[in-house]
Amino acid sequence: MSPFWKWTIAVFLVLLLAAFLVLSKMAGSPRDVYGMVRYALPHMHRGSLKIGDDAPDARLVALDGSDHFHIRERTGGRPLVLIFGSFT
Amino acid sequence: MVQIYDDYKDHADFLTVYVREAHPTDEWQMKSNVKDDVCYAQPKTLRQRVAIANDFIKRFNYPIAFGIDDITNAANDAYSAWPERFYIIDESGRVAYRGGMGPFHYDPDEVRAWLAARYGAVRHDAPASPRPVASLSSRK
Numbered sequence: 001m002s003p004f005w006k007w008t009i010a011v012f013l014v015l016l017l018a019a020f021l022v023l024s025k026m027a028g029s030p031r032d033v034y035g036m037v038r039y040a041l042p043h044m045h046r047g048s049l050k051i052g053d054d055a056p057d058a059r060l061v062a063l064d065g066s067d068h069f070h071i072r073e074r075t076g077g078r079p080l081v082l083i084f085g086s087f088t
Numbered sequence: 089m090v091q092i093y094d095d096y097k098d099h100a101d102f103l104t105v106y107v108r109e110a111h112p113t114d115e116w117q118m119k120s121n122v123k124d125d126v127c128y129a130q131p132k133t134l135r136q137r138v139a140i141a142n143d144f145i146k147r148f149n150y151p152i153a154f155g156i157d158d159i160t161n162a163a164n165d166a167y168s169a170w171p172e173r174f175y176i177i178d179e180s181g182r183v184a185y186r187g188g189m190g191p192f193h194y195d196p197d198e199v200r201a202w203l204a205a206r207y208g209a210v211r212h213d214a215p216a217s218p219r220p221v222a223s224l225s226s227r228k
Contacts, residue, residue, distance in 0.1 A: 024165025028118065035116025040171070044110070049186055051195040055177040060105060060155030063145065063169040069155065071103070071163065072181065076178035077185065079100040079206075081199060083089060083152065084169035087144040088111040088126050 093152050095210040096203045104158045106141045107164040110171035134159045145147075145188050174199050 005088050021035060027036040049056070057072040089218050113119045120126055133136035134156070141156050141201040157163040166168050172190030175183060176199065185202045187194060204210070 032116070032118065033220050035118075039115040039143060040110075040214065043170045044189060045168040045170075046189060047186075049167065049175075049183055051183050051186055055175070055181055055183050056163075056166035058166050058223045059158060060163060061134060061138060063138065063154050063156070064144055065191075071105070071155070074101055074153075074179045075168060075177050076179065077101075078179065079203075081093075081096075081102045082102055082167070082175040082177065083102065083104045084107050084164070084174070085104070085172040085190070086107055086109045087140055088109045088117075088121055088128055 089199075090151060090198060091212070092200050092203070096207060097166075099207045102152045102200075104150070104152050104154045104161050105167075105169065106135075106137065106144075106154065107169055108161055108223070109140070118199065128183060176202055 020030070023036065024030045027033050039082045055072065055075060057070050059068050059070050061068055070080070071080075095206060109128060110114075110131050111121050112123075114129045116146065117127070127145075128140050129136075134192075135164030137159060138156055140174060144150060145154065155163075160178050167173065167175060172194045174194070174196070176184070176185035178184035185199070
């Protein structure tokens with residue numbers, strides 16, 4: 001193998017190791033890196049909504065599991081703060 | 089966030105939108121989930137998601153209005169919300185504030201700042217003793 005390709009592969013491996021170390025720091029541990037790459041990154045989207053856009057509507061379920069309402073039903077008279085999240 | 093709600097509920101409405109789990113047991117569960125006994129598999133049905141949401145409400149006596157995203161994740165997709173995110177919709181139905189993607193850019197202080205700019209700042213003395221914090225997806 002020519003020196004050029006050896007150096008190219010070596011640089012690539014060093015960058016890969018550096019990326020892994022940075023992700024480990026971000027995610028908490030090397031084990032969490034797998035979790036982050038496998039389960040989190042595919043679902044994280046910056047999104048295209050901008051300030052000034054019409055707020056999208058969506059149907060939500062109430063805590064009783066049967067009643068429904070729409071996000072836009074809660075807008076109008078006052079600002080509406082939306083808090084998206086989950087228990088875990 | 090509950091403090092912000094308490095401070096500004098006379099001026100703005102608040103709605104919690106419960107989305108797909110961030111760290112379920114069958115995906116990327118974190119050590120903090122085990123430590124805090126928040127261990128749930130990713131719901132496959134709406135009924136399962138509703139049950140977990142109700143567990144959250146009960147554990148923290150959470151006071152803010154609540155709506156649960158359908159299992160098709162329509163609200164989550166419309167707002168690119170996962171794992172956690174804030175938005176403020178103004179009176180005309182337009183996006184007035186768009187929070188950063190959680191967890192690193194999820195910042196309740198920005199929501200407070202937006203509300204304070206409109207309705208004035210609300211200051212608090214430091215609490216005498218720590219209270220349990222009700223917070224969606226606040227685990228790191």
